[in-house]
Amino acid sequence: MEKAEKEAIRRVVAGDRDAYRVLMDRHYAAVFRISFRITGNEADAEEAAQESFLRAYNKLPEFRQDAAFGTWVTRIAMNTAMNLVERRNRDLSVYAPRVSDEVGEGTVQVASHRAGPERALLDMETATLRHAAMASLTPMERTAFTLRHMEEVGMAEIAEALGVPVNSAKQAVFRAVAKLRRALEPVAGGMR
């Protein structure tokens, strides 16, 4: 690990809270990006990022410096963001109407009027459809899929971060793709 980070960690552990900013400045973007992929919205991504850095901070005295802080906090973020998605699913009332609530058959029909079906799928209006499809995944499926497909994280690393066997992570990713494919069928029907 880089000298500046080691030094920052040493100072934080010795009681200097402000030294933590060095670590946050360096790794916030990566943590936020991962959190955004998994949660799918900016507000939750910020909350997951906050929690991840807080969890990393509180565990810092036990952090073994043979690993990179960035890798470690990112891994914490994967897990934290997934937990947040779980909590959101459990408690729908916490945040304003979720995207999935706004999606009706109408959205799909509007999209299918467009010229090419795939083009239609990529249109702005179908962003809602995609969000709804993503919302139909379990937190584990959603997290494993976004990490593997959008962030190109390896299966072994995903499995470790989420605390499941590699095969379970793989199955979750495959199940996610199958579900998403079916969710697109009303629009993509013309392509098959």
Place this chain on the structure above:
Amino acid sequence: MKHYSEEDLIAYQMGESSEARSIGEHLEQCAECATLAESVAQTLRVFSAEPVPMRTPIDMDLSWQRLRGNLAVLEAAPKKKRRWFSLWMWPAAGAFAAAVIMVAVGLRMHHMPNTGGAQETATQRASVTDALKSLVGRHQQAHPINGHGPLTDVPSDDPQISAHLDSAERLLTTVNHEEGPLDEATRAQAHDLLLKNAVYTQTARDRGDLAEAVVLDNLGRVLIGLDHAPETPKSTWQLRLEMNTDGLLLDLRVLRQNDEHGSSR
């Protein structure tokens, strides 16, 4: 002809298949599997990475300030006991002060029948006040911001905070008397309070009411613990709670009383 399953084709399209070669050959000849494989590929394209919102330096500052407000001073493991001791200092100081008052009152009653006692009693009363003042003063000096210092009697402006403190106090009291894993309702309530708490902490800090901000900070940490509590019955969070909540409950009560006192003025 043996066809491949959807899962096989998904693995193939994601580069996770161990039989990529034979699947590739099959797709050359089988229209049915090729169509399915293309549908999977299309799904993967449609759900490809969207741009991540930009974080401006202002966002970063806000994120840091929010995080900073939740950071407790870390100390190396062996020193932890000292920190707990310092957190317990204030209630202890309170108990000591109470003891001083009781002794003083006792002394005063003892001196009552004595005709020459009036002067003496005044002196005694003054010394009690001094003792209290010095105790409070010492505590304030030792823990200007971070310790559980004596709380300001300046009430907060927000009437909602009183209800918030009340809910928090009730939740912590319940949790303190609960054994085993938390039920869904309790967790949901902790989560709800946690979200509100972040707002109130910031409000208190913005108002410059550090004492209130510190208590709310500590409350936030306990709530995060509850919100994230694992399903296992005896785990670290419970231990932490036991260590944390007594002092915190006291602080919450004091804050709430200040608050109620303030709004009835």
